[in-house]
Amino acid sequence: MAALAELSLVLLLLSAVSSDYTLTDQDGLGREFDGIGAVSGGGATSRLLVNYPEPYRSQILDYLFKPDFGASLHIFKVEIGGDAQSTDGTEPSHMHYPDDQNYFRGYEWWLMKEAKKRNPNIKLIGLPWAFPGWIGRGENWPYDFPDVTAYYVVSWIIGAKQYHDLDIDYVGIWNERSYNATYIKVLRHTLDKLGLDNVGIIAADGQWEIAHDLVVDPYLNDAVQVIGAHYPGTVTVADAISSGKKLWSSEDYSTFNDEIGGGCWARILNQNYVNGNMTSTISWNLVASYYEELPFGLEGLMTAKEPWSGNYVVSTPVWITAHTTQFTQPGWFYLRTVGHLEKGGSYVALTDRRGNLTIIIETMSHDHSVCIRPYLPKFSVCPQNATFQLDGSFKNVKTLQAWYSKLCTNTTKPTLFKRMSPITVTNGAFSLELDVDEVYTLTTLTTGQKGTYPDPPASQPFPRKYKDDFRVRNPPFSEAPFFADQSGVFEYFINTSDPGDHVFTFRQVLTQRPITWVSDANQAISVIGDFTWSNITVSCDVYIETPDTGAVFIAARVDQGGSLAHLAKGIYFWVFADGTYKVTGDLQGEIILGKGLAGVRARRWHTLTLQVEGYKAYGFLNGNPLWKNVFTVGPAHGWAAIGTASFEFAQFDNFMVEAKVTE
Structure with missing residues (x-):
């Protein structure tokens, strides 16, 4: 028993021994830091x-964007809208057709300007x-005519500057x-x-495969400035390292913005560089x-x-982002002396080469x-x-400002981006007692702020009764409020x-x-x-514009x-330019619940009304009953919708939806 007690004491003493880490620029610097960003x-x-x-907006x-306030992002990446479903909806193109150019569609132009404003x-x-x-x-392929595709993409870049005074840095x-x-x-040739x-x-915004092609193809190598990989798991490949190119995790995170999501983000922001030499990490997505x-x-x-209520939630990842973005800038350099902590976690250090130093430490646990x-x-x-020894340009640093987060997933409330008392550096060294699931930022910068606003309004469900006659329009945007195009x-x-x-x-x-990009409907x-x-x-x-073959629907x-929009079930009330109607249980129109004659014609306005109660549905045309007591199948709840039977011109007006309270 005495031997066991002695062994336990030895282990305890060993666990208390500090591990030493040197931070210096004495032997040169690491890679240039390119910034932290997010995708809209x-x-x-x-x-x-x-x-x-x-x-609230x-x-x-x-x-998201204001420096020294919240996430304080360095990089903002947007979709060049392509008229197709690309995860949670479609974003409109600036060129629906070859002879059509409109640089005011959608909201990405506005959002880029708001980011630049801040x-x-x-x-x-x-x-x-x-x-x-x-x-x-x-063909469902953009590369058969590369000059056409390049013209299309470069037109977007030129339009950003010409119409919005936005300089696009990367494409x-x-x-x-x-x-x-x-x-x-x-x-590359077209741009130049x-x-x-x-x-x-x-x-190529996929994996690292293009790195090999850059090594063997000097012309391709000259054309590319950054190798971007998605969800690399903090690691890279030898060809990417030897290419000499900037290496970015050009899309990452893609995780719920809860405490675990914050931990994911904290870990990869450090370890993408420590493990993979990646100098930028970009979150998908910017804001849910x-x-x-x-x-x-x-x-x-x-x-x-919830734009109808004004409610929003500033989630943990915002403050995890701030640990890096508020105390670094693109153009800073990583130190070579970065790495893993002996008992788990990682640390990075960056400098502006003018004497400033920022250290970010994370101890995220796996789960x-x-x-x-x-x-x-x-x-x-x-x-x-952990004891950190400052050397080289930093050996005379006396004080470091400290910011701290402690993430939790149980009932304990987390601590997020809290300013702590400054840390005194004695003889070029300081020590920290690091617990699990913590983030520290230690910096010579005295800036930084945990920005706050009064609490937004409380969460509310979408209004049970909603109307839009499409007369009141918000000039910067081409979409009507709250409609989310899925195809x-x-x-x-x-x-x-x-x-x-x-x-x-x-x-x-x-x-x-x-x-x-996916299986669009x-x-x-x-x-x-x-x-x-x-x-x-x-x-x-509704107004069908295509004679003989056109068709529109409303749905519940x-x-x-x-x-997965192409697989959507629901209750769909269709009318066709040939004078017929159909009721289906799916978007593809294959689950037929009812059909008949309606007398609808193209290029005339008609009013469709769909009423769904329990297991039965009813349809009205121009205020008159057209069909009734159709038994519903499939989902018991879901969104309302409008749409067309194919890619065709059709118009909608005086939309109204009213939901009954379900007991």
């Missing part, structure tokens, strides 16, 4: 943000997820899809020829501002999904830092004492051919299937409302969106 797009992830009333933007130094990136169908000339190839070396070279040689190319029931709900750095992807092998982290593109339209009551309408504008559909709605009435004036209880 891929797709429609900021859709509801634009409809927030002030002051500006507050959300401040938490931080003029923020870097801007554009990346296509999809392309309009005309680029493929009948990508095709998100998480095949790259084409010829196209990349043509894109038009005086856009300052725009860097990031390739889309209906929560769409794919990957609540996976932004913060949440803003509290799991990202949704990729798989995270098991590891252990224990409490530990096709719906835009405000001025119907000059109709001088009557339907001058201002909402129109589906695509007539050709885009080059898709063959129908166009835009959803709205509350996913929990069951017993509701949906009404809308729609249960799928995003990349």
Whole structure:
């Protein structure tokens, strides 16, 4: 027993022994730091943000972009809208057709300007997820005519400057899809020829495969400035290192913005560099501002999904981001002396080469830092004492400002981005008692702020009764409030051919299937409302523009969106230009619940009303009963929706939805 007690004492003493880590620039510096960023797009992830009333919308933007306030992002990446479903919805293209250019569609232009307004130094990136169908000339492929695709992408860059005074810093190839070396070279040549040689190319926003091609193809190597990989798991490959290119995790995180999501973000922000020499990490996504029931709900750095109430939530990842972004800037350099802590966790240190030093330490445990992807092998982290020795340019530092977070997943309330008492550096050294699931920032900078605003309004469900006649329009945006396009593109339209009551309408504008990123539906559909709605009435004036073959629908209880929108079930009330109607239980129109004659014709306005109560549904045409007592099948609740049977012009007006309270 005495021997066992003695052994326990020895182990205790050993555990208390401090591990030493030297931070110095004496032998040179590591890689240049390029910044921390986030993505709006891929797709429609900021859709509801634009409809927030002030002051709440500006507050959300401040938490994301304002320096020394919240996330204080260095990089902002947006989708170059391609008219196709790209995760949580479609984003409109600036060129639906070859002879069509409009640089005011969508909200990414506005959002980039808001980011620049708060931080003029923020870097801007554009990346296509999809392309309009005309680029493929009948094929679901953007590379057969590389000069056409390059013209399309470069037009977006030029339009950003010409119409919005936005300088795009980087452009990508095709998100998480095949790259084409010829196209990349043509894109580089086109940029350079038009005086856009300052725009860097990031390739290829997938895995690291392109690194090998850069090594063996000098012309491709010259065309690419950054190798960007998605969800690399903090590691890279030898060819990427030997290429000499900047290495970025150009999309990462993709995780719920709870405490575990914060732990995931804290771990990869450090270890993407420690393990993989990646000098930028970009979060998908910026803000969870889309209906929560769409794919990957609540996976932004913060949440803003209720513009009708004004409620938003500043989540843990915002403050984890601040630990790095508020005390570094692109152009700083990592020290070479970075690495793993002896008992788990990691540390990085960066300098502005003018005497300032910032150290970020994380001790995230495995179970509290799991990202949704990729798989995270098991590891252990224990409490530990760490002593840091400052040397080189930093040996005369006397005091370090300290910011601290402690993440928890149990009932204990976390501590997030708290300013602590400064740490005294004695003889170039200081020690820390590190617990598990902590983040420290220690810095010579005296700036930094945990920005606050008064609490936003309380959360409220979508209004049970909602109307839109599409007459009141918010000029910067082409979409009507709260409608979330899942296939096709719906835009405000001025119907000059109709001088009557339907001058201002909402129109589906695509007539050709885009080059898709996922399995888009063959129908166009835009959803709205509350996913929990069951017993509701949906009404809308509709106008079929395509004689003989055109068709439109209104729907209730729609249960799928995003990349699964083509599989959406619900109750769909269709009318066709040939004078027939159909009631189906799915978007594809294969589950037929009823059909008959309606007398509807193209290029005439008609009013459709769909009433769903319990297991039965009723349809009205122009206020008169058309069908009744159709038994519902499939989902018991879901969104309301409007749409078309194909990619075709059609207009909608005087939309109304009213939901009954379900006991």
